[in-house]
Amino acid sequence: MSASKHQxxxxxxxxxxxxxxxCYTELVYRRINKKLNLALSTNxxxxxxxxxxxxxxxxxxxxxxxxxxxxxxxxxxxxxINSFTNxxxxxxxxxxxKSKH
Numbered sequence: 001m002s003a004s005k006h007q008x009x010x011x012x013x014x015x016x017x018x019x020x021x022x023c024y025t026e027l028v029y030r031r032i033n034k035k036l037n038l039a040l041s042t043n044x045x046x047x048x049x050x051x052x053x054x055x056x057x058x059x060x061x062x063x064x065x066x067x068x069x070x071x072x073x074x075x076x077x078x079x080x081i082n083s084f085t086n087x088x089x090x091x092x093x094x095x096x097x098k099s100k101h
Contacts (some may be wrong), residue, residue: 015058021086032091
């Protein structure tokens, strides 16, 4: 894929690609539980992440540098995903992000 063609990828394409290729590390499961104040199994976390991504409108996907940020205001969650590997990096509660600024 040429650089100009890659730059034309729409956010809906990011959504489709993330849903198809999302991956996790062992560390991120603990991080998601901690940051979202949950106690879910790895399967439950994966199901939740897929639901959050599926439910989020493409207009709430924002690419900055190497990361894609997915803001789901209904669930009060922002996901951070590496755009090159489709690996989830973290999940944050939106209201906690706002209180830090």
